[in-house]
Every structure is written in structure tokens, then in C-alpha cells.
Amino acid sequence: MAWIELPIAPELGREFPGIVGPMTFRPETAAPLNELVNILLRGESTLSPGERELIATHVSWRNDCFFCQTIHGAVAAAQLNHDEELVQQAKRDWLHAEISPKLKALLNIAGKVQQGGKYVGEEDIAAARQLGATDREIHDTVLIAAVFCMCNRYVDGLGTWAPQDPDIYRARAAQIVEHGYSAVTETAAAQVVR
């Protein structure tokens, strides 16, 4: 049970998992939250959706948010040839992961943002720029990292529950890849019996 009384998912007989719980509780704030995440992770960008999901996953892992690191890790894997090993490595051992040097420099920036905005230094930005990162990529990396510092706190600060079965996340990830973040939450909201 979360810290507050959340709507019950009919097919589960209990609260919707993770962020979907508070999002069904307060659809007014869920709408702009989902729009923001859709633009950042799925909108037009020179970073692939899989790369952006790795940034989200890395930050969520740093914040020890089980739900967010697992669902975004599953979405990342779904967009990176189902390479779940790579996703795991992008969490704790990202410096040695088979990702581009530019993405490593962006993950470094994201990790600094997770600690706090002031941890990002001129040298972090210079390193990313030297590896070809553009202003827009640096901007989006900082904002994705900041957004997940929000989402992770929203999910854990309300004491929401998270399923343990990885298959649940794989199935949900496939829906997200196909329909996006807003659609999934709207589907959940439509099931709520009020």
C-alpha cells in the first residue's frame, strides 16, 4: 500500500504499479508529465530513443528507484536489439559499456545532475563537446536527468509498489514503444472505477 489511497487496477485487484498509481490519482498533473517525457524520450532528436532511455535508466538506478530503472531499462532494451546485458552495464559499469564515447560523456553529465545541478563542471561539458555533443544534446541530457530525479522521487516519495517479475516490464515496455507514455497512463485511467 502506498502512503496515500490510490485507485485500484481492476485486473490486478490492487494499486496500479509505480508512477501509474499517483498518475491515475491526479490525472491533471499526469498529462503534462507524460507530455514532457514523451517529447524528451520519444520526440525528434539526434540521440536515438534507446540512448535517451539509457540516460533515464542510469539516473533512476543512481536514485535507487526500482520501478523507474526497470521499466525504462526494459524500454531501452526493446529499442537496443533487446540487449538487456547492455542496459545492466549502462547502470553501474557504463564506462565500459558498448556505447558511443559521446553517450558516455552524456551519461557522466547525467550522473552529475543526479547528485545536484552544481556538480556539473566546465570539464564535463567540454568533454562531451569534444566528442561531438551539440548544445541541444547537452540540454536534453540535463533535462532528462532532472526529469528522472523528479519521477524517481514521485514514485518512491509516495511509497508506491512495483512488481518484481521482469516479464511484466517487458510487456509494458512493448506497449510504451508502440503507443508512448501518455497512451499507457490514459488506458490505466480509463480502467479506474471511481
Place this chain on the structure above:
Amino acid sequence: MAWIELPIAPELGREFPGIVGPMTFRPETAAPLNELVNILLRGESTLSPGERELIATHVSWRNDCFFCQTIHGAVAAAQLNHDEELVQQAKRDWLHAEISPKLKALLNIAGKVQQGGKYVGEEDIAAARQLGATDREIHDTVLIAAVFCMCNRYVDGLGTWAPQDPDIYRARAAQIVEHGYSAVTETAAAQVVR
């Protein structure tokens, strides 16, 4: 100069201050960000706008974000009889501030969220509930705190600048109280010479 090249504000001859800089750089993400903040801080609620701005100010102070704590502090004061002393006290000495016991319990929760979602404990929620906090008030407190952990990182993670003159923040706060957050950013964006 921020870490990335931001649009120049004609009347300043330099970048727009604080979050307005990156928001004019990327209006697509600014729109849902402003909508989210408008709903949480200015929308219908049993917490007054001034109380909600105090939560935003407290979290921004804890994150040492000068721009956010100063602008939201000014917006709070504008809605709390211009009591700037109270706003200062709600940062570091909130337990002794002249605010309701319920708001103190909510500020305690917000401070835990700032540290990380898992710092919020059953006893924090129970204390707030005992002082009359509703599920919706607890939800909104957690989400406001989480949102400002995002905004603070967005502002400082991109190395934006902040004016030092308190009068600038007082004037901007009056505009925000009258027109809201989206309107202020849209006005800035309209001034950008591209």
C-alpha cells in the same frame, strides 16, 4: 554564460535569467513544464498559493538553487502579505516559522523528498495526517518537492546566471502572481531574436 548558447534577451543584452534561459532555448519542453507548475502552484487546492510557494522555496533552498529559491520566495511573499521575513524563516528555520502545524509537517515531507524519495517514512506521513493533511495535500506536496528537484537541477545543471538584485525578483513575482508561469515564459520567448 551558461554551459550552452542560450537566446539573448533584448532588454538585458544577455541571456534570460535562470530557468527562462533554457525554456526559451527549448519551448517544446517549456510548455508542459510550465503547465505542470501552474497546476501545482496556482491550480485549485486546499493549500493556499502562498503555502505551496513556500514548499517550492524550501526545496529550492535545500538544493542551494539561488534563482529558484529567490523567485519562488518572492512569489510566496507576494501572496503572504509581503512578509519576506516569513519566507526566509521557512527556509532554514521553518520549525519556528509562523505557519500552520500542518504546513510544517508538509515541509518536513518535502525536505525528505529533496533528499530522496525513500527518505519519506511512515512516521512523516502519519504526522501530517494527524495534523489534518489530506491524501491530495500529501500527493501535491511530494510532487511539488519532486518538481523543484527537477527545476533546480535544470537551472544549475546548465550553469544559467541569476540576477542579484531582489527588486528584479519582486517585479517578476508580481507578473507571475497576475499572469502565471506560462505567460511569463511565453512573453520572453516572443522577444527572442532568432
